Amino acid sequence: MTKRQTRVRTGTWWLWLMAAIWVVALYLNFIYTPDAKYLLSSERIFYVHMGSATAMTFVYGITFVASIGYLWRRRLAWDRWAAASAEVGTLLTTMVLVSGIIWGRTAWGSWWTWDPTITTTLILWVLFLGYLLLRDWTDDRERRARYASVLAIVAFFLVPLDYYAVYFLKSIHPAVITTHGVNLAPSMVLAMLVSMVAFMFLAAAWILIRLRLLAAQDYVQEIQDRVRTPLDSM
Amino acid sequence: MSAVAVAKRLGERLVLRDVTLAVPAGSVVVVLGPNGSGKSTLLKLAAGLWAPSRGRLERFGQVVGTEATDPRVGYLGHRSFLYGALSGLDNLTFYARLYGVPRPRERAARLLAEVGLRRFQHEPVRRYSRGMEQRAALARAFVAHPQLLLLDEPYTGLDVGATGLLDQWIRRTTAAGGAVLLITHHLDEAARMGDRVGILWRGRLEDPPVTRDGPGGFREQVARTYEARFHGSGPSGA
Amino acid sequence: MGRKYGAILLKDLQLEIRSKETWVAMVAFAFMVALVFGIAVNPVRVRLAPVFPGVLWVAYLFAGMLGVGRGFEQEARDDALTGLLVAPGDRLAIFLAKLTVAFVFMFTMELLVLPFMVVLLGEPMPGGILPLLAATLALGTVGFVGVGTLFAAMAANTRAGSVLLPVLLVPFSVPVLILATEATAGILGHVAPAVDPWPWLHALMAYDVVFLGLPLVLYEFIWEV
Known part of the structure; x- marks a missing residue:
């Protein structure tokens, strides 16, 4: 019998660390940093935006690596990593989009612009909603893992291409907003960095919690499969 | 094996x-x-x-x-592996061709006659009854000796x-x-x-x-x- | 390899001649997009010519999603795909055959629908550009069909695959949509400022290479039953 790899052992000490970092991050975000010159306090949503965007990149990286890992080793543990990180990634993308839309409204006066970065993020969001749907609608556990891995790998190559396609489109047509240089004060840079770390921790926590649940789900499924075997014979 | x-x-x-x-x-x-x-x-x-x-x-x-x-290797699975829109003859001809059987159409016709489907060989498989479809599937598995x-x-x-x-x-x-x-x-x-x-x-x-x-x-x-x-x-x- | 490829190709064409499922569905769909668009956007108030390339490609890509999915539904219905997998010869032949069929159907549909689109949307199509336009259609179609075939094979084995397929394919159509639309606009040549179609065509070729290559590497993982 193969060794079980379903248990995900993690202590709780780092959750306390995360809580501490979040307290610091929120302090820096809302109290320590001054208002921005023109954007005033609306600037503060930027920390949420950057934090979730960084964590999102990191988390999708995990999805990609885990998907390759699954196709290579064929262990469901890899697939659970891919699934958990994709779910958290989708959630983070939602946060990026929502915070971006709100910020765009206050900063630029329009809810949405077809800027390459924004458009690519939206496509990424649709892509991973599709990924989650594919997982949900594939009944066979092993097949689900395989299909999802293939999709994640292809998606990884698509994202930069999407970006450049939109980029070329926008650079040829005159666009209202092309670049938005925000010169940050040192205190703001600090707040941004801490915010990024805080979001990374949050993402990690989510992923680990999801991993445990997914492992438990797979384990229950396996027990059900075993119990069912002799009953419906003949 | x-x-x-x-x-x-x-x-x-x-x-x-x-x-x-x-x-x-x-x-x-x-x-x-x-x-x-x-x-x-x-x-x-x-x-x-x-x-x-x-x-x-x-x-x-x-x-x-x-x-x-x-x-x-001949493989007969749970399902027929046949295409509903094609006739029994076309289906078997296709598989015979796939397996490189010489004169695929004649081989297909002979097999269909053997399983008793000669009269229905030009009917699309979609219109076959369950039993007829299974006979055709059987013929398919034996198409390449x-x-x-x-x-x-x-x-x-x-x-x-x-x-x-x-x-x-x-x-x-x-x-x-x-x-x-x-x-x-x-x-x-x-x-x-x-x-x-x-x-x-x-x-x-x-x-x-x-x-x-x-x-x-x-x-x-x-x-x-x-x-x-x-x-x-x-x-x-x- | 060659025999398997040829046999499957022939079979799919035969199947299509008998059932007419795929191309009727595709052509009807593309035609309806043009019709609905023409009615919804008041052609008296809005000049349709500048948006013509965009509407054209939207119609093509959505019709293409319909067609590419059909190809595998037929294989999945009575598990015929398993029959193909067991049959002698390289499995690459199956994928290439399905790819070719998807391309041929979609490209034929595009050529069939083009005159309707031109007439319905009042496109002042200049003569002499047809070869380049056809090349653009072909390039855009190749880019779409590569990933499309890969995902159609997956969708055929999932619940509600026909719903899933467009969701999966839309993000992958974005580059094709942008690159092919711009190239088409450049070729038709009545947008101001004028667009040079060649950079777009080159980018489209690059996309085609990547997204034909990836499915060829990954298709084996879909095949396992």
Whole structure:
């Protein structure tokens, strides 16, 4: 019998660390940093935006690596990593989009612009909603893992291409907003960095919690499969 | 065909464990087991649809890997593998062509006549009755004169005539030096057709198989062994 | 390899001649997009010519999603794909054959629908550009069909695959949509400022290479039953 790899052992000490970092991050975000010159306090949503965007990149990286890992080793543990990180990634993308839309409204006066970065993020969001749907609608556990891995790998190559396609489109047509240089004060840079770390921790926590649940789900499924075997014979 | 200590893992589940089995030329080997015992998995491995997770599988002396196809293998699965919009003749012609059979259309027509579908050979398979479709599927599996037949519950839903026909074709194959691996959960079919019967239970194959040389009636022996596995030993390996 | 490829190709064409499922569905769909668009956007108030390339490609890509999915539904219905996998010869032949069929159907549909689109949307199509336009259609179609075939094979084995397929394919159509639309606009040549179609065509070729290559590497993982 193969060794079980379903248990995900993690202590709780780092959750306390995360809580501490979040307290610091929120302090820096809302109290320590001054208002921005023109954007005033609306600037503060930027920390949420950057934090979730960084964590999102990191988390999708995990999805990609885990998907390759699954196709290579064929262990469901890899697939659970891919699934958990994709779910958290989708959630983070939602946060990026929502915070971006709100910020765009206050900063630029329009809810949405077809800027390459924004458009690519939206496509990424649709892509991973599709990924989650594919997982949900594939009944066979092993097949689900395989299909999802293939999709994640292809998606990884698509994202930069999407970006450049939109980029070329926008650079040829005159666009209202092309670049938005925000010169940050040192205190703001600090707040941004801490915010990024805080979001990374949050993402990690989510992923680990999801991993445990997914492992438990797979384990229950396996027990059900075993119990069912002799009953419906003949 | 032979399998040595073959195991297959699907997800975290070990569907087959160390299955060792030989299907020598000129004989019918039956694997008998309840649903979910890993029978179909075994057959899919033998067909080269899957690669074994462990162990070694050979056909005609060649190791079966991930991408193993062989024109000498005939495979009859649960479903017909036929296209509903095409006529029976077109379907069989297509498969004959796929297997490189010379004069595919004539071969297709002859087989259809043999399974009693001559009158319907130009009808689209979509309009066939269940039994007719199965006869056509049967013809499909035999389209390229297979020397290794892999049959997955082939008798399910066949009427008396078609059952007799299949029996006859299986015997004809073995008489010509071919080998047959038949998978079923019906004791009667196993006892009627098998030269050896192996019992598959939770991914493990009873070793050695029941043979016709053993003492006592073949059917009784198979039944006894099967019962012993099924009720006697309980949840083995769990 | 060659025999398997040829046999499957022939079979799919035969199947299409008998059932007419795929191309009727595709052509009807593309035609309806043009019709609905023409009615919804008041052609008196809005000049349709500048948006013509965009509407054209939207119609093509959505019709293409319909067509590419059909190809595998037929294989999945009675598990015929398993029959193909067991049959002798390289499995690459199956994928290439399905790819070719998808391309041929979609490209034929595009050529059939083009005149309707031109007439309905009042496109002042200049003569002499047809070869380059056809090349653009072909390039855009190749880019779409590569990933499309890969995902169609997956979708055929999932619940509600026909719903899933467009969701999966839309993000992958974005580059094709942008690159092919711009190239088409450049070729038709009545947008101001004028667009040079060649950079777009080159980018489209690059996309085609990547997204034909990836499915060829990954298709084996879909095939396992």
